[in-house]
Amino acid sequence: FNQILFKNPNEPPVIFHWFPVIGSTITYGMDPPRFFQENREKYGDIFTFILLGKKTTVYVGPAGNEFILNGKLKDVNAEEIYTVLTTPVFGRDVVYDCPNSKLMEQKKFMKIALTTQAFQSYVPIIADEVTNYFKRSPDFKANAGIVNISKSMAQITIFTASHSLQGSEIRNKFDESLADLYHDLDMGFSPVNFMLHWAPLPWNKRRDYAQKTIAKVYMDTIKERRAAGKSDSQDIMWHLMNSTYKDGVKIPDHEVAHMMIALLMAGQHSSSSTSSWIMLRLASRPDILEVLYREQVETLGADLPPLTYEDLAKLPLNQAIIKETLRLNAPIHSILRAVKSPMPVPGTKYVVPTSHQLLAAAGVSATDPEYFPEPDLWEPTRWNKDSPLAPRLAKSVEDEEKIDYGYGLVSKGANSPYLPFGAGRHRCIGEQFANVQLQTIVAMVVRQFKLRNVDGSNKVIGTDYASLFSRPLEPANIHWEKREQ
Ligand code: HEM
Numbered sequence: 001f002n003q004i005l006f007k008n009p010n011e012p013p014v015i016f017h018w019f020p021v022i023g024s025t026i027t028y029g030m031d032p033p034r035f036f037q038e039n040r041e042k043y044g045d046i047f048t049f050i051l052l053g054k055k056t057t058v059y060v061g062p063a064g065n066e067f068i069l070n071g072k073l074k075d076v077n078a079e080e081i082y083t084v085l086t087t088p089v090f091g092r093d094v095v096y097d098c099p100n101s102k103l104m105e106q107k108k109f110m111k112i113a114l115t116t117q118a119f120q121s122y123v124p125i126i127a128d129e130v131t132n133y134f135k136r137s138p139d140f141k142a143n144a145g146i147v148n149i150s151k152s153m154a155q156i157t158i159f160t161a162s163h164s165l166q167g168s169e170i171r172n173k174f175d176e177s178l179a180d181l182y183h184d185l186d187m188g189f190s191p192v193n194f195m196l197h198w199a200p201l202p203w204n205k206r207r208d209y210a211q212k213t214i215a216k217v218y219m220d221t222i223k224e225r226r227a228a229g230k231s232d233s234q235d236i237m238w239h240l241m242n243s244t245y246k247d248g249v250k251i252p253d254h255e256v257a258h259m260m261i262a263l264l265m266a267g268q269h270s271s272s273s274t275s276s277w278i279m280l281r282l283a284s285r286p287d288i289l290e291v292l293y294r295e296q297v298e299t300l301g302a303d304l305p306p307l308t309y310e311d312l313a314k315l316p317l318n319q320a321i322i323k324e325t326l327r328l329n330a331p332i333h334s335i336l337r338a339v340k341s342p343m344p345v346p347g348t349k350y351v352v353p354t355s356h357q358l359l360a361a362a363g364v365s366a367t368d369p370e371y372f373p374e375p376d377l378w379e380p381t382r383w384n385k386d387s388p389l390a391p392r393l394a395k396s397v398e399d400e401e402k403i404d405y406g407y408g409l410v411s412k413g414a415n416s417p418y419l420p421f422g423a424g425r426h427r428c429i430g431e432q433f434a435n436v437q438l439q440t441i442v443a444m445v446v447r448q449f450k451l452r453n454v455d456g457s458n459k460v461i462g463t464d465y466a467s468l469f470s471r472p473l474e475p476a477n478i479h480w481e482k483r484e485q
Pocket of ligand 1: 078103107263264266267268270271274326330331332335336419420421422423425426427428429430431433434
């Protein structure tokens with residue numbers, strides 16, 4: 001009733017709700033994509049709902065992606081929203097616990113370490129970690145069986161990322177206890193912590209203990225390296241230890257340690273959720289898995305030599321598997337920003353006031369039939385230009401104008417319907433690493449296994465939206481069988 005009486009014609013329509021604080025929190029939280037879809041049909045591309053007492057304006061479609069993700073620094077702000085979650089997990093003075101200009105410099109330092117040369121050294125490391133994982137895992141001892149693939153992929157992701165990005169010293173310290181500590185740290189990312197991050201709850205105590213303990217592992221390694229005056233591997237940590245901010249200050253050791261935690265945590269969820277989805281998709285389409293296997297045999301040779309970075313570029317279907325899975329199962333379904341000054345929405349009568357927050361949901365346009373024919377169909381070959389299902393994108397990424405926010409060139413426009421890695425100043429710096437990691441994992445799994453659904457069907461299980469990063473519902477069981485050697 002309030003909404004009818006006090007409706008402001010200059011503000012986007014408010015979704016009807018019965019309870020003032022709860023608003024639409026529950027319907028949104030249960031299935032965000034469906035929530036966006038249904039309300040888009042009713043209200044159009046821009047509308048407001050109540051999320052935990054806060055007016056939240058959603059703007060979907062390419063124009064909405066541009067409006068939010070490319071908003072000016074004076075208008076939109078990420079750190080105000082995310083710092084309560086990320087600072088206890090990463091530690092002080094990095095990412096959202098510092099001004100945006102400092103984050104841009106930190107992203108630059110981290111990105112510089114993600115070079116082609118680094119990737120060349122990572123592919124054999126990742127490939128070996130995958131092979132060794134299957135050799136030692138009790139879940140894969142027999143010749144065939146059923147496994148909860150999300151659990152395996154979470155482990156493979158942490159072992160491959162820590163070994164490649166952080167070097168063998170850290171990987172070797174990564175015994176079971178450190179993996180458990182990362183799990184405790186991760187609990188800090190529960191959505192409930194948007195409100196209860198400060199509370200002396202058991203999981204927050206474990207989170208704080210884990211943060212201190214892990215930061216100390218990094219600090220000890222930094223001290224050892226400083227004392228030796230050298231490092232065995234020229235990895236990201238070594239690079240950060242020797243980087244200097246624009247104002248002439250060397251990155252302090254605690255910031256190096258906290259950036260190392262941030263790097264691993266930023267990639268862990270997104271990459272492990274994506275690799276789990278890929279395995280589930282392949283299990284639902286064993287025919288595509290066989291085409292992938294043949295792609296490797298025909299391109300690299302029947303003896304399947306050790307995989308290299310250069311090989312990955314020769315396997316277009318292997319690459320498309322990742323693109324297509326991120327189109328339908330992007331792990332980040334909602335991106336939030338605080339509104340710092342009233343924002344007129346171009347081409348409409350609306351102004352988004354500072355009492356609102358903004359929500360971008362790039363997944364909506366990634367499943368819009370206007371851009372992706374038969375959008376609900378997982379069909380990796382659609383990324384082949386000649387496919388009748390090829391995306392209808394205005395421009396290819398290569399043709400787009402580029403801009404530097406301080407951490408290297410990125411596409412200037414954010415008005416693309418396909419943005420699983422975000423856009424603008426907060427865009428992902430881990431995209432290429434994630435691609436290298438995921439392509440290598442997929443290639444190695446395909447070499448060793450045949451997969452199928454337990455019941456042999458083409459079904460794909462539902463999505464769990466209970467965490468900030470969406471992932472397959474558990475147990476994500478699939479049937480695996482070793483290829484004859
Ligand atoms: C930012 C997605 C892997 C590091 C982002 C954003 C998205 C994203 C959507 C933008 C967030 C925002 O605007 O608020 C993904 C996906 C991944 C992935 C889908 C894997 C499939 C990684 C990896 C790393 C990483 C492996 C590290 C090696 C970062 C960092 C940011 C970021 C540092 C910047 C945050 C900011 O500037 O606010 N990622 N990411 N990501 N990602 Fe990723």
